Amino acid sequence: MSDVRVRYVHRGYFPARAGAELMTQYLAASMSRLGWEAGVYSNPVDDDTAAFMRGAGVSIQPLPATPDDTDRADVVHAFDAFHPQDIAAGLDLARAWDVPFAVTPASAPDVWPDRGTVLDGCRAADAVFALTVAERDMLRDAGVPAARLHIVGQGPHLPGTPDPAAFRRAHGIQGPLVLFLGRKTRSKGYVTLLEATERVWRTRPDTSFVFLGPRWDDDCAQQFARHADPRVIELGMVDEDVKHSALAACDLLCVPSTVDLFPLVYVEAWACGKPVVASEFLGSEEVVSHGRDGLLVRPTVPAVAEALDRLLGDPAARDAMGRHGQERVRRELGWDAVADQVHTVYRTLIAARKQTEKAR
Structure with missing residues (x-):
């Protein structure tokens, strides 16, 4: 043809x-x-x-x-x-x-x-x-x-070459790493995650949070200024190597989006063997298998913080969810x-x- x-x-x-x-x-x-x-x-x-x-x-x-x-x-x-x-x-x-x-x-x-x-x-x-x-x-x-x-x-988009150790060194990250990847807009849940950082630090003070993606909402700068902390690392648009390295370096991906259909970034995280913390949107229970390849939570600060604390405190569960997600990508996506x-x-x-x- x-x-x-x-x-x-x-x-x-x-x-x-x-x-x-x-x-x-x-x-x-x-x-x-x-x-x-x-x-x-x-x-x-x-x-x-x-x-x-x-x-x-x-x-x-x-x-x-x-x-x-x-x-x-x-x-x-x-x-x-x-x-x-x-x-x-x-x-x-x-x-x-x-x-x-x-x-x-x-x-x-x-x-x-x-x-x-x-x-x-x-x-x-x-x-x-x-x-x-x-x-x-x-x-x-x-x-x-x-x-x-x-x-x-849909399938993952990961053309870059990952170097997770170099990514962690470049940003001085030694402890657990939670990654947000996407446009920084409220519907994607970046503000909810920002506000959850303080709750997570109460029990896991060595956790770093990386927010990677372009600023989208008009008040992004004010939001990050309000939550300024060395453990909050904001990156803008990066090349594919850095993106892939961030996914490979993180312990989990947290994008608690409330307005979505099938976030591609979840598939990319699973392809890297990482679990996801997601929120409720149309068809979310089809996209994320709760307890198997990630956690589905209400789009509130306490619920997101609790899910992060749960996964950060249970490496075996994180690894199992990441493996299930990786297998699903190979099999279905x-x-x-x-x-x-x-x-x-x-x-x-x-x-x-x-x-x-x-x-x-």
């Missing part, structure tokens, strides 16, 4: 690197390896996102103001309900070219800026890819035909499996469209 084209519509989260952007890159790269001509439409195309996509061999260009038949694709696939205008644009493009349209919402309904546009796009799509059963059921209940809904997972599922759906949609054209 070397003459088959797929175009993805997604604009990214510059300067952050969110799960939806990684999924777009991985799928585009995977489709290219499977013989498709895959490209990304982004509006605008910033230099960082362009370099990220092109580094994986994926072409990227601005979303055309009007459909260009010379670039006509066989499938259009829009990513991320956080940017509903991209879903609408992808649908318009697919209709203009009269080709199948797919959507991966990727973001939790709580952060959709325009629920109507998102759901209209999903209801009109030929395929909608959900990350969990809970998300699928929510979309079905909102009117998306059940036959068009498909559940796919990988980009090759996701790409195969999506590829099968694409081929089915194209075949069905050809049959419809013949019947006209």
Whole structure:
């Protein structure tokens, strides 16, 4: 199928690197390896996102103001309900070219800026890819035909070379290390974790907390100033080597997000053999198996602190949960499996469209 084209519509989260952007890159790269001509439409195309996509061999260009038949694709696939205008644009493009349209919402309904546009796009799509059963059921209940809904997972994004000892030396960390990795926004739970540090230090004063990722909320600087302590280490955007090293160096990952679907960072922690402390969001009990690969807790300071204290005080339980998570990644969560599922759906949609054209 070397003459088959797929175009993805997604604009990214510059300067952050969110799960939806990684999924777009991985799928585009995977489709290219499977013989498709895959490209990304982004509006605008910033230099960082362009370099990220092109580094994986994926072409990227601005979303055309009007459909260009010379670039006509066989499938259009829009990513991320956080940017509903991209879903609408992808649908318009697919209709203009009269080709199948797919959507991966990727973001939790709580952060959709325009629920109507998102759901209209999903209801009109030929395929909608959900990350969990809970998300699928929510979309079905909102009117998306059940036959068009498909559940796919996601795999880890760990291209860097880890050096956990060097990471600890660089930041003067000798005792236990709790890692937060992601955008520093309240919905991801970074403030809850910051406020839990004092409670943890009452029993485990040698614990360090590393917060890695871009500042997102307007008051991030004030939050970190309020909790200033040598044991709180804040890092911004880092390269893949540092990210991988932080995951390999930590004792556990704590991202008590309340607005999510399937945080990619959990999969990355499990791939490194680390347990996670997570909070309650749509489908969270599917994503984290409580007591097996991590702990699910209420999104409150006491609950998060108690979970951290429990795991920091029980190395055997931490190791067992990390091993279970690592095995789950090997068994269930990988980009090759996701790409195969999506590829099968694409081929089915194209075949069905050809049959419809013949019947006209």
